[in-house]
Amino acid sequence: MSDPSFLDVRVLALWRDDRTECPLTLDLRIDAESRRVISHWETFGACDLMGDKCRPFVLRRDGALDFGAVAAEAWRTDVRNVVIKVGERFTVHWNERDSGLYEIVKVASLGVKT
Structure with a gap:
C-alpha cells in the first residue's frame, strides 16, 4: 500500500534559452500537498547534452x-x-x-503508465 503523503515522480525540464538542447530528467520524491522535494537523500537524473549523448548524474543533497x-x-x-x-x-x-x-514541462508518477 502506498503512502498518500508523498509522490515519487519523474520530472522533465527544458532549458529556456534552447528547448532542444540539454533537457534534464530527474527522479524525485515530493510532498503530495506542497509539491516540494521532501527526500534529503541523493537521487538520480540524466541530461541529454548534445541530442545524442545522455549523461547520467546524481543530484547531491547540496x-x-x-x-x-x-x-x-x-x-x-x-x-x-x-x-x-x-x-x-x-x-x-x-x-x-x-x-x-530551466522550466518543468512534465511531471509523471513513477511506475504509472499514462
Whole structure:
C-alpha cells in the first residue's frame, strides 16, 4: 500500500534559452500537498547534452549535479527549493559564471503508465 503523503515522480525540464538542447530528467520524491522535494537523500537524473549523448548524474543533497569521477564539471541547481509542477522554473549553474534557467514541462508518477 502506498503512502498518500508523498509522490515519487519523474520530472522533465527544458532549458529556456534552447528547448532542444540539454533537457534534464530527474527522479524525485515530493510532498503530495506542497509539491516540494521532501527526500534529503541523493537521487538520480540524466541530461541529454548534445541530442545524442545522455549523461547520467546524481543530484547531491547540496544541489550539486555529480557526473562521476571522469567529469570535471561542477554543475549546481536549486531544484530542491521550488514547487515541482509544470511551468515552475529553476536554475542550473554550469560553472562559476554561466547558468541557465530551466522550466518543468512534465511531471509523471513513477511506475504509472499514462
